[in-house]
Amino acid sequence: xxxxxxxxxxxxxxxxxxxxxxxxxxxxxxxxxxxxxxxxxxxxxxxxxxxxxxxxxxxxxxxxxxxxxxxxxxxxxxxxxxxxxxxxxxxxxxxxxxxxxxxxxxxxxxxxxxxxxxxxxxxxxxxxxxxxxxxxxxxxxxxxxxxxxxxxxxxxxxxxxxxxxxxxxxxxxxxxxxxxxxxxxxxxxxxxxxxxxxxxxxxxxxxxxxxxxxxxxxxxxxxxxxxxxxxxxxxxxxxxxxxxxxxxxxxxxxxxxxxxxxxxxxxxx
Numbered sequence: 163x164x165x166x167x168x169x170x171x172x173x174x175x176x177x178x179x180x181x182x183x184x185x186x187x188x189x190x191x192x193x194x195x196x197x198x199x200x201x202x203x204x205x206x207x208x209x210x211x212x213x214x215x216x217x218x219x220x221x222x223x224x225x226x227x228x229x230x231x232x233x234x235x236x237x238x239x240x241x242x243x244x245x246x247x248x249x250x251x252x253x254x255x256x257x258x259x260x261x262x263x264x265x266x267x268x269x270x271x272x273x274x275x276x277x278x279x280x281x282x283x284x285x286x287x288x289x290x291x292x293x294x295x296x297x298x299x300x301x302x303x304x305x306x307x308x309x310x311x312x313x314x315x316x317x318x319x320x321x322x323x324x325x326x327x328x329x330x331x332x333x334x335x336x337x338x339x340x341x342x343x344x345x346x347x348x349x350x351x352x353x354x355x356x357x358x359x360x361x362x363x364x365x366x367x368x369x370x371x372x373x374x375x376x377x378x379x380x381x382x383x384x385x386x387x388x389x390x391x392x393x394x395x396x397x398x399x400x401x402x403x404x405x406x407x408x409x410x411x412x413x414x415x416x417x418x419x420x421x422x423x424x425x426x427x428x429x430x431x
Contacts, residue, residue, distance in 0.1 A: 168261060169252040169282070173289040177212040178296065182258045188213060189300045192221025197407040197427065202228040204401035205338040205392045205430035207364070208297075210237065210290040210385075215415050216343070216425040219408045221297055223427035226407070229302040230335040232265050234327075236392055237290035237341040238385040239313035243283025246315040247323055247391075249273065250285045255292070255307065259299045265306035271330040272308055277315075277323035284311040290341045290385065298339075312388035317370045320387060324394025331399065340392035342385020344424030350413040356381045357409060357424040364428060365404050369393040383424075396430045403431045 174180035179188060195218075208223050209216035239248070249272050254261040273280055285291070291309050298305045315323075344357040360381050363372035369390035376386045383389075393404075407429060411422040 167252060168254045168256050169285065170256050171258065171292060172287045173292055174258055177289055177293050180258050185258050185296060186300065188217065189221065189296055192218050193225040193297070193300060195222050196225035197222040198226040198429070200226055200228055203337070203429045203431055204396040204399060205340065207340045207342055207389050207392065207426070207428045208294060209343050209425035209427065210293050210341040211343055211423060211425065215412045215423070219410065219425045219427050220294065223407050223429070224297045224301060226429065227337065229298060229305060230337050231302065231304055231306060232268055232334060232336045233298055233305055233307050233339055234268065234336050235291050235294060235307050235309045235339045235341065236312050236388040237288060237309065238388055239284050239311040240290060241284045241288050244281040244311070245279040246313040246319070247278045248284050248311040249278045249280045250282055250309040251280050252282060255295055257296050257299065259296055262295050262299060263306045265308050268308040268334065268336065272327065274330055275323060275326045277319055277326060278310065285309065294339060294341055312391055315387055317373055317390065320369070320391045321394050324391055325398045327395050328398030338392050338395050340385060340389040342383060342389050344383050344426050346382040346384065346423050347421050350411050350419040350422050353411050353422045353424045357426060360386070361406055361409065361426055364389065365406050367393060367397070367402060367404050393430065401430050405429045405431070
């Protein structure tokens with residue numbers, strides 16, 4: 163594995179503004195409208211598309227959360243390398259707003275989780291974690307992160323990993339964030355209908371059923387595994403309820419109702 167380093171932005175200027183001033187202003191606009199009154203939660207699911215499409219849903223959800231100093235960020239594995247569950251080992255993640263330090267204590271603790279491999283291979287060009295970081299910076303300037311790339315894995319593996327990760331978190335105040343978009347590239351009504359099947363299982367706090375319904379109905383929720391892992395971690399830490407916040411598709415912005423992507427957010431208590 164290469165030496166620890168600062169992970170540079172991969173999608174600044176594409177998924178979000180690379181200029182600090184305009185980026186900060188855009189973030190503050192989203193964060194000024196929390197989806198619910200702010201409170202402490204165990205976990206949160208947010209989307210990860212370009213801000214023009216999903217920034218509002220992501221910002222409204224995170225603005226409803228009391229963000230602690232430590233965040234465990236679980237993201238979709240869009241890029242190859244490593245195993246199904248890959249723990250990043252950077253010193254920091256750079257954004258146009260500055261560097262987000264890696265939580266070294268938390269990351270070192272997570273290396274004891276047998277289901278995780280420690281590698282930066284799938285993280286280098288990945289947008290699903292990167293686009294969430296500026297929101298966290300604006301809400302909590304001293305935030306530190308540990309980041310896990312979550313690819314396709316059997317539910318039994320995700321369940322075991324969730325228990326083991328929760329054991330390593332112990333009594334630490336850690337917010338678990340799952341980064342996921344919903345169904346991809348079908349018409350608006352089909353995407354909404356498919357999304358609602360998966361979101362119903364999410365709302366029931368039923369990760370196994372959520373994964374099964376995605377497979378059975380060909381719902382291309384890219385972060386289904388990351389979201390299931392978030393539910394298992396938070397369940398092992400005592401959470402038991404999910405509150406859906408917002409749900410829409412890219413058609414709301416693009417005007418194209420024929421080829422859409424779904425976006426949703428949820429809180430876990």
